[in-house]
Amino acid sequence: MRLHVADHPLVAHKLTVLRNKETASPTFRLLVDELVTLLAYEATREVATEPHTISTPVAETIGTRIADPRPLVVPILRAGLGMLDGMTRLLPTAEVGFLGMQRNEETLEAVTYANRLPDDLTGRQCFLVDPMLATGGTLVAAIDFLLKRGARDVTVVCLLAAPEGLEVLEKAVGDRGDVKVVVAAVDERLDENAYIIPGLGDAGDRLYGVVD
Ligand SMILES: O=P(O)(O)OC[C@H]1O[C@H](OP(=O)(O)OP(=O)(O)O)[C@H](O)[C@@H]1O
Numbered sequence: 001m002r003l004h005v006a007d008h009p010l011v012a013h014k015l016t017v018l019r020n021k022e023t024a025s026p027t028f029r030l031l032v033d034e035l036v037t038l039l040a041y042e043a044t045r046e047v048a049t050e051p052h053t054i055s056t057p058v059a060e061t062i063g064t065r066i067a068d069p070r071p072l073v074v075p076i077l078r079a080g081l082g083m084l085d086g087m088t089r090l091l092p093t094a095e096v097g098f099l100g101m102q103r104n105e106e107t108l109e110a111v112t113y114a115n116r117l118p119d120d121l122t123g124r125q126c127f128l129v130d131p132m133l134a135t136g137g138t139l140v141a142a143i144d145f146l147l148k149r150g151a152r153d154v155t156v157v158c159l160l161a162a163p164e165g166l167e168v169l170e171k172a173v174g175d176r177g178d179v180k181v182v183v184a185a186v187d188e189r190l191d192e193n194a195y196i197i198p199g200l201g202d203a204g205d206r207l208y209g210v211v212d
């Protein structure tokens with residue numbers, strides 16, 4: 001597993017505003033969108049391309065386009081939905097699959113309540129988006145869904161990760177696939193409720209409100 005931590009003053013600035021508990025949902029959503037765009041630039045560095053011949057107004061030239069099969073972007077609902085538009089803006093030819101997963105806050109196990117993924121992901125580059133990697137349980141399960149469908153090239157885009165979750169992910173992935181994790185920051189630790197410290201709280205609640 002490869003880890004890339006975005007090291008950029010704009011990322012650091014926007015992340016600080018995002019962490020602030022005084023930042024309300026409308027601004028929070030906007031910042032998530034902006035941060036994803038910055039992370040997506042790095043996350044798509046290895047996206048497969050092919051030569052593409054075009055004519056400019058004055059000459060024919062061989063350019064570049066994103067190759068087939070089209071990349072697949074998979075937001076993990078709910079919070080990952082806040083990152084979808086930013087990803088597809090940079091990857092307009094991508095298809096979108098969906099995973100609905102919720103961490104059981106007592107057992108910390110990830111429960112899957114929705115799964116709309118293509119059956120065969122052989123040869124597809126997949127981009128999983130979820131703002132938070134805490135214990136890693138959710139992303140381990142999500143990556144499993146992709147690997148079991150034949151995907152071998154998976155990029156995870158998160159805003160924050162805990163060191164504990166990264167370790168769990170690394171062990172779970174092993175050599176089953178080429179998994180890259182792109183994050184805005186790796187935080188200090190998890191607290192006794194498995195929340196990321198200093199973190200930003202519950203990303204889904206801050207984006208969309210408390211539902212239960
Ligand atoms: O690494 P883990 O310990 O598994 O925790 C991380 C998960 O928790 C959050 O989702 P949550 O379960 O709160 O669902 P939500 O997006 O609907 O709020 C977050 O968006 C991740 O999916």
Ligand SMILES: O=c1cc[nH]c(=O)[nH]1
Nearest residue numbers: 134195196201202203
């Ligand atoms: O800190 C955390 C941990 C899990 N899920 C979140 O939204 N935030």
Ligand SMILES: [Mg+2]
Nearest residue numbers: 202203204205
């Ligand atoms: Mg939540």
